[in-house]
Amino acid sequence: MGRKQSFTETELLDTTKQLVLEHGYDGFHLKLLSQHLSGARSTIYQYYANKEEIVAACMKRVMSAVLDKALAIDEAEPMDALEQLLLVYVEESALHQLLGNASKINTANSSAAARDLEYIEAGHQTLKIQLSRLFERAQQNKDLRQDIPLPVLIGVFFNLIDTPNMLNIPTPAWGKLLFQMWIGGAKS
Structure with a gap:
C-alpha cells in the first residue's frame, strides 16, 4: 500500500x-x-512536472521572500538601510549558493521553470540597483570613506554574508555585529 x-x-x-x-x-x-x-x-x-520546475520554483520563492524584505526597508537613512539590508541577506545567506545553480536548469522542457528564472534574474537586478543606490547615497553623505572605490566597499559588504557564525549568535545580533565590524573595522 x-x-x-x-x-x-x-x-x-x-x-x-x-x-x-x-x-x-x-x-x-x-x-x-x-x-x-x-x-x-x-x-x-x-x-510540479519535473526537477527543473521544482528547483526553479524553490529559487523563485526564496528570491521573492528576499525582495519583499529588502524592498520594505526605509531608505531615508542609507546607513540604517544598509544595516537592515545586511540582516536580510544574512537571514537568507543561502540565497547566493542556491541561485548559483540557476544556470544548470534546462528550461527547454519547462516554460514554468523559464518564467521562474526570468523572475529570479529580474529580482537580482532589483536588489543590485537598490544596493548600488544605497552605497552611492552613503558615499555622497560622506558616511563611507571616499578613498575606497565603491565596488570594493560592496564586495567586502557581500563577503560578510558568508562569515561563519561560530558563536551561534542569534541572527539579528549576528547581522548587527557584522555590520559594526564592517563599518568600524578591527582597529582599536
Whole structure:
C-alpha cells in the first residue's frame, strides 16, 4: 500500500531548498526528495512536472521572500538601510549558493521553470540597483570613506554574508555585529 499525500507545497519547496543546498543541483533528484517527504513520490507531480520546475520554483520563492524584505526597508537613512539590508541577506545567506545553480536548469522542457528564472534574474537586478543606490547615497553623505572605490566597499559588504557564525549568535545580533565590524573595522 502506498503512502498517502501528507505534505504541502511549502514543505516540498522547503525540503527542496535543503536538499539542493546539501547535495547541489546535480545531486538533487526526485527520488531523494521523495525519501525526505512523508507522502508518495507521485504526489510531487501534483505540484510540479519535473526537477527543473521544482528547483526553479524553490529559487523563485526564496528570491521573492528576499525582495519583499529588502524592498520594505526605509531608505531615508542609507546607513540604517544598509544595516537592515545586511540582516536580510544574512537571514537568507543561502540565497547566493542556491541561485548559483540557476544556470544548470534546462528550461527547454519547462516554460514554468523559464518564467521562474526570468523572475529570479529580474529580482537580482532589483536588489543590485537598490544596493548600488544605497552605497552611492552613503558615499555622497560622506558616511563611507571616499578613498575606497565603491565596488570594493560592496564586495567586502557581500563577503560578510558568508562569515561563519561560530558563536551561534542569534541572527539579528549576528547581522548587527557584522555590520559594526564592517563599518568600524578591527582597529582599536
